[in-house]
Amino acid sequence: MDLTDTLSPPLPALERPWAHRLRDSETLGEIARGIGGGPFHVIHPATFAENLGAMVTALAAEGVDGTVYYGKKANKAAAWLRECTRPGTGVDVASVPELVHALGNGLRGEAIGVTGAAKPDGLLWLALRHRCLLAVDAADELERVLRLAADLGETAEVLLRVRPPSAPESRFGFASDALSAAVRSCAEPGSPVVLRGFSFHLDGYDPVPRAELAAYLIGLCRDARVLGHPASKISAGGGIAVSYVDAEDWARFESGRHDGWFHAQRNPARTYPYHQSPAGAAMVTAVLRHEIGGTPLAxxxxxxxxxLLLEPGRALVDGAGFSVFPVLGCKPAEGHLITTVAGLSMSLSEQWKGSEFLPDPVLVRREAGEVRESTAGPPVRTVVGGSSCMEYDVLTWRAVELPARPRTGDLLVYPNTAGYQMDKNESGFHQLPLPPKVVVDGDHWHVDTDYPIQEIR
Known part of the structure; x- marks a missing residue:
């Protein structure tokens, strides 16, 4: 094979200005010294707040009432939660620890949605005590909600999750007949359940099926109202698209991708679609403007x-964080180098197992205690491995080009990793500590804490 066939084209990440400024400042070196030599994640709540505000504005611009719930599973940091206490926002949780975390960071129960299949009684009990909005997935779960609510003397605020007609084999949601029975059950005299509406979640990132399924749920709400239910809410779930790279770079990469670009031929069979359009708030607008029978959904x-309720996760933390791995060593391999960094690949893992985070890392030099983005050559090709003893512990299987050979103590920065990559699959293997999340605000920084012990401004 010609050597040029083994060189993948660059895939630089789209980044927000704050990330560039931080890499060019002394603050990144200060953080690296303060952390003490291990990997760390940097998060920027102001960018999260911008993304969240843009989605709230997108709903308002189309004249639609609604709430944007942050899908908490995308990133565990507490700092995001404090941004979700403003009007028109909330948090989506699926476990007792997530619910407790949200409550402990200032969220009221009424601003918390509780989703997930077959929720344990402990989660249902706590959600009922705090008047959270419960997305009920199945008939047996609804029976438990009815029983617990009656025992507690509480009113259960409920959405019934609909199994999409386009996904009849999905393990989530009520099928049509079971849904009709559940609606009737909630209407029985003395029922402690208030049926607020219906919810769904679709795989993929296409606005059109979301708009069409939402329109179908409008009909379900009207039918439920005949039985006396208020039925005034529809949750369209998550799946709001994110673009990590620009269109031309992604098209070039995808059109030429082959096994030779990857160490040990480890070309992942499935990856996130790293360029998408529309994305973020623009996708919300596209959903609302899609016409059903000639009439926009809005x-x-x-x-x-x-x-309309939304539950985005990745899209709210888009551009709001990056991950930093100190270099431990660098050695030659066939056709490229292998750079080993402090930390594990589980702290940079895509949502799907066996996949890879594809945007290019950035090399930052550490010299005399200072840091600066490297531009000095000659350029090299390298894969990036974690510091464990496992062959599969690799952050980047693709041979990427860096402007210079990494040296021990340099930093490799992976841009825009806040959405799932940072902590979905993190592990304490080898008894290594989990990388801390560092909250930045201009030149100021602190380690993210589970609850707001810092001064609240």
Whole structure:
């Protein structure tokens, strides 16, 4: 094979200005020294707040009432939660620790949605005590909600999750007949359940099926109202698209991708679609403007008096964080180098197992205690491995080009990793500590803490 066939084209990440400024400042070196030589993640709540505000604005611009719930599973940091206490926002959780974390960071129960299949009684009990909005997945779960709510003397605020007609084999949600029975069950005299509406979640990132399924749920809300239910809310779940790289770079990469670009031929069979359009708030607008029978979804929602709930995760932390791995060593391999960094690949893991985070890392030199983004040559090709004893502990199987050979103590920065990559699969293997998350605000920084012990401004 010609050597040029083994060289993948560059895939630089789209980044927000704050990330560039921080890499060019002395603050990154100060953080690295303060952390003490291990990997760490940097998070920027102001960018999260911008993303969240843009989605709230997208709903308002189309005249649609609604709430944007942060899908907490995308990133465990507490700092995001404090941004979700403003009007029109909330948090989506699926476990007792997530719910407790949200409550401990200032969220009221009414601003918390509780999702997930077959929720344990402990989670249902706590959610009922705090008047959270419960997305109920199945008939047996609804029976437990009815029983617990009656025992507690609480009213259960409920959405019924609909199994999408396009996904009849999905393990989530009510099928059509079971859904009709559940709606009737909630309407029985003395029921402690208030049916607020319906919810769904779709795989993929296409606005059109989301708009069409939401329109179908409007009809379900109208039918439920005949039985006396308020049925004024629809949750369209998550799946709001994110673009990590620009369109031309992604098209070039995908059109030429082959096994020779990857160490040991480890070309992942499935990856995130790293360029998408529309993305973020623009995708929300596209969903609302899609026409069903000649009428935009937004108009249908307004006419029916229905609120639209969204549960984005990755899209809210887009551009709001990056991951830093100190270099431990560098050695030659066939056709490229192998750079080993402090930390594990589980702290830079894509949502799907066996996949890879593809945007290029950035080499930052550490010299005399200072840091600066490297531009000095000659350029090298390298893969990046973690510091464990396992062959599969590799952060980057693809041979990427860096502007210079990494040296011990340099930093490899992986841009835009806040959405799932930082902590979805993190592990304390080898008894290594989990990388801390460092919250930055201008030149100021502190380690993220589970609860707001810092001064609240």
């Amino acid at each position: 108009k249908l929602l307004r006419a029916a008096g229905i609120e």
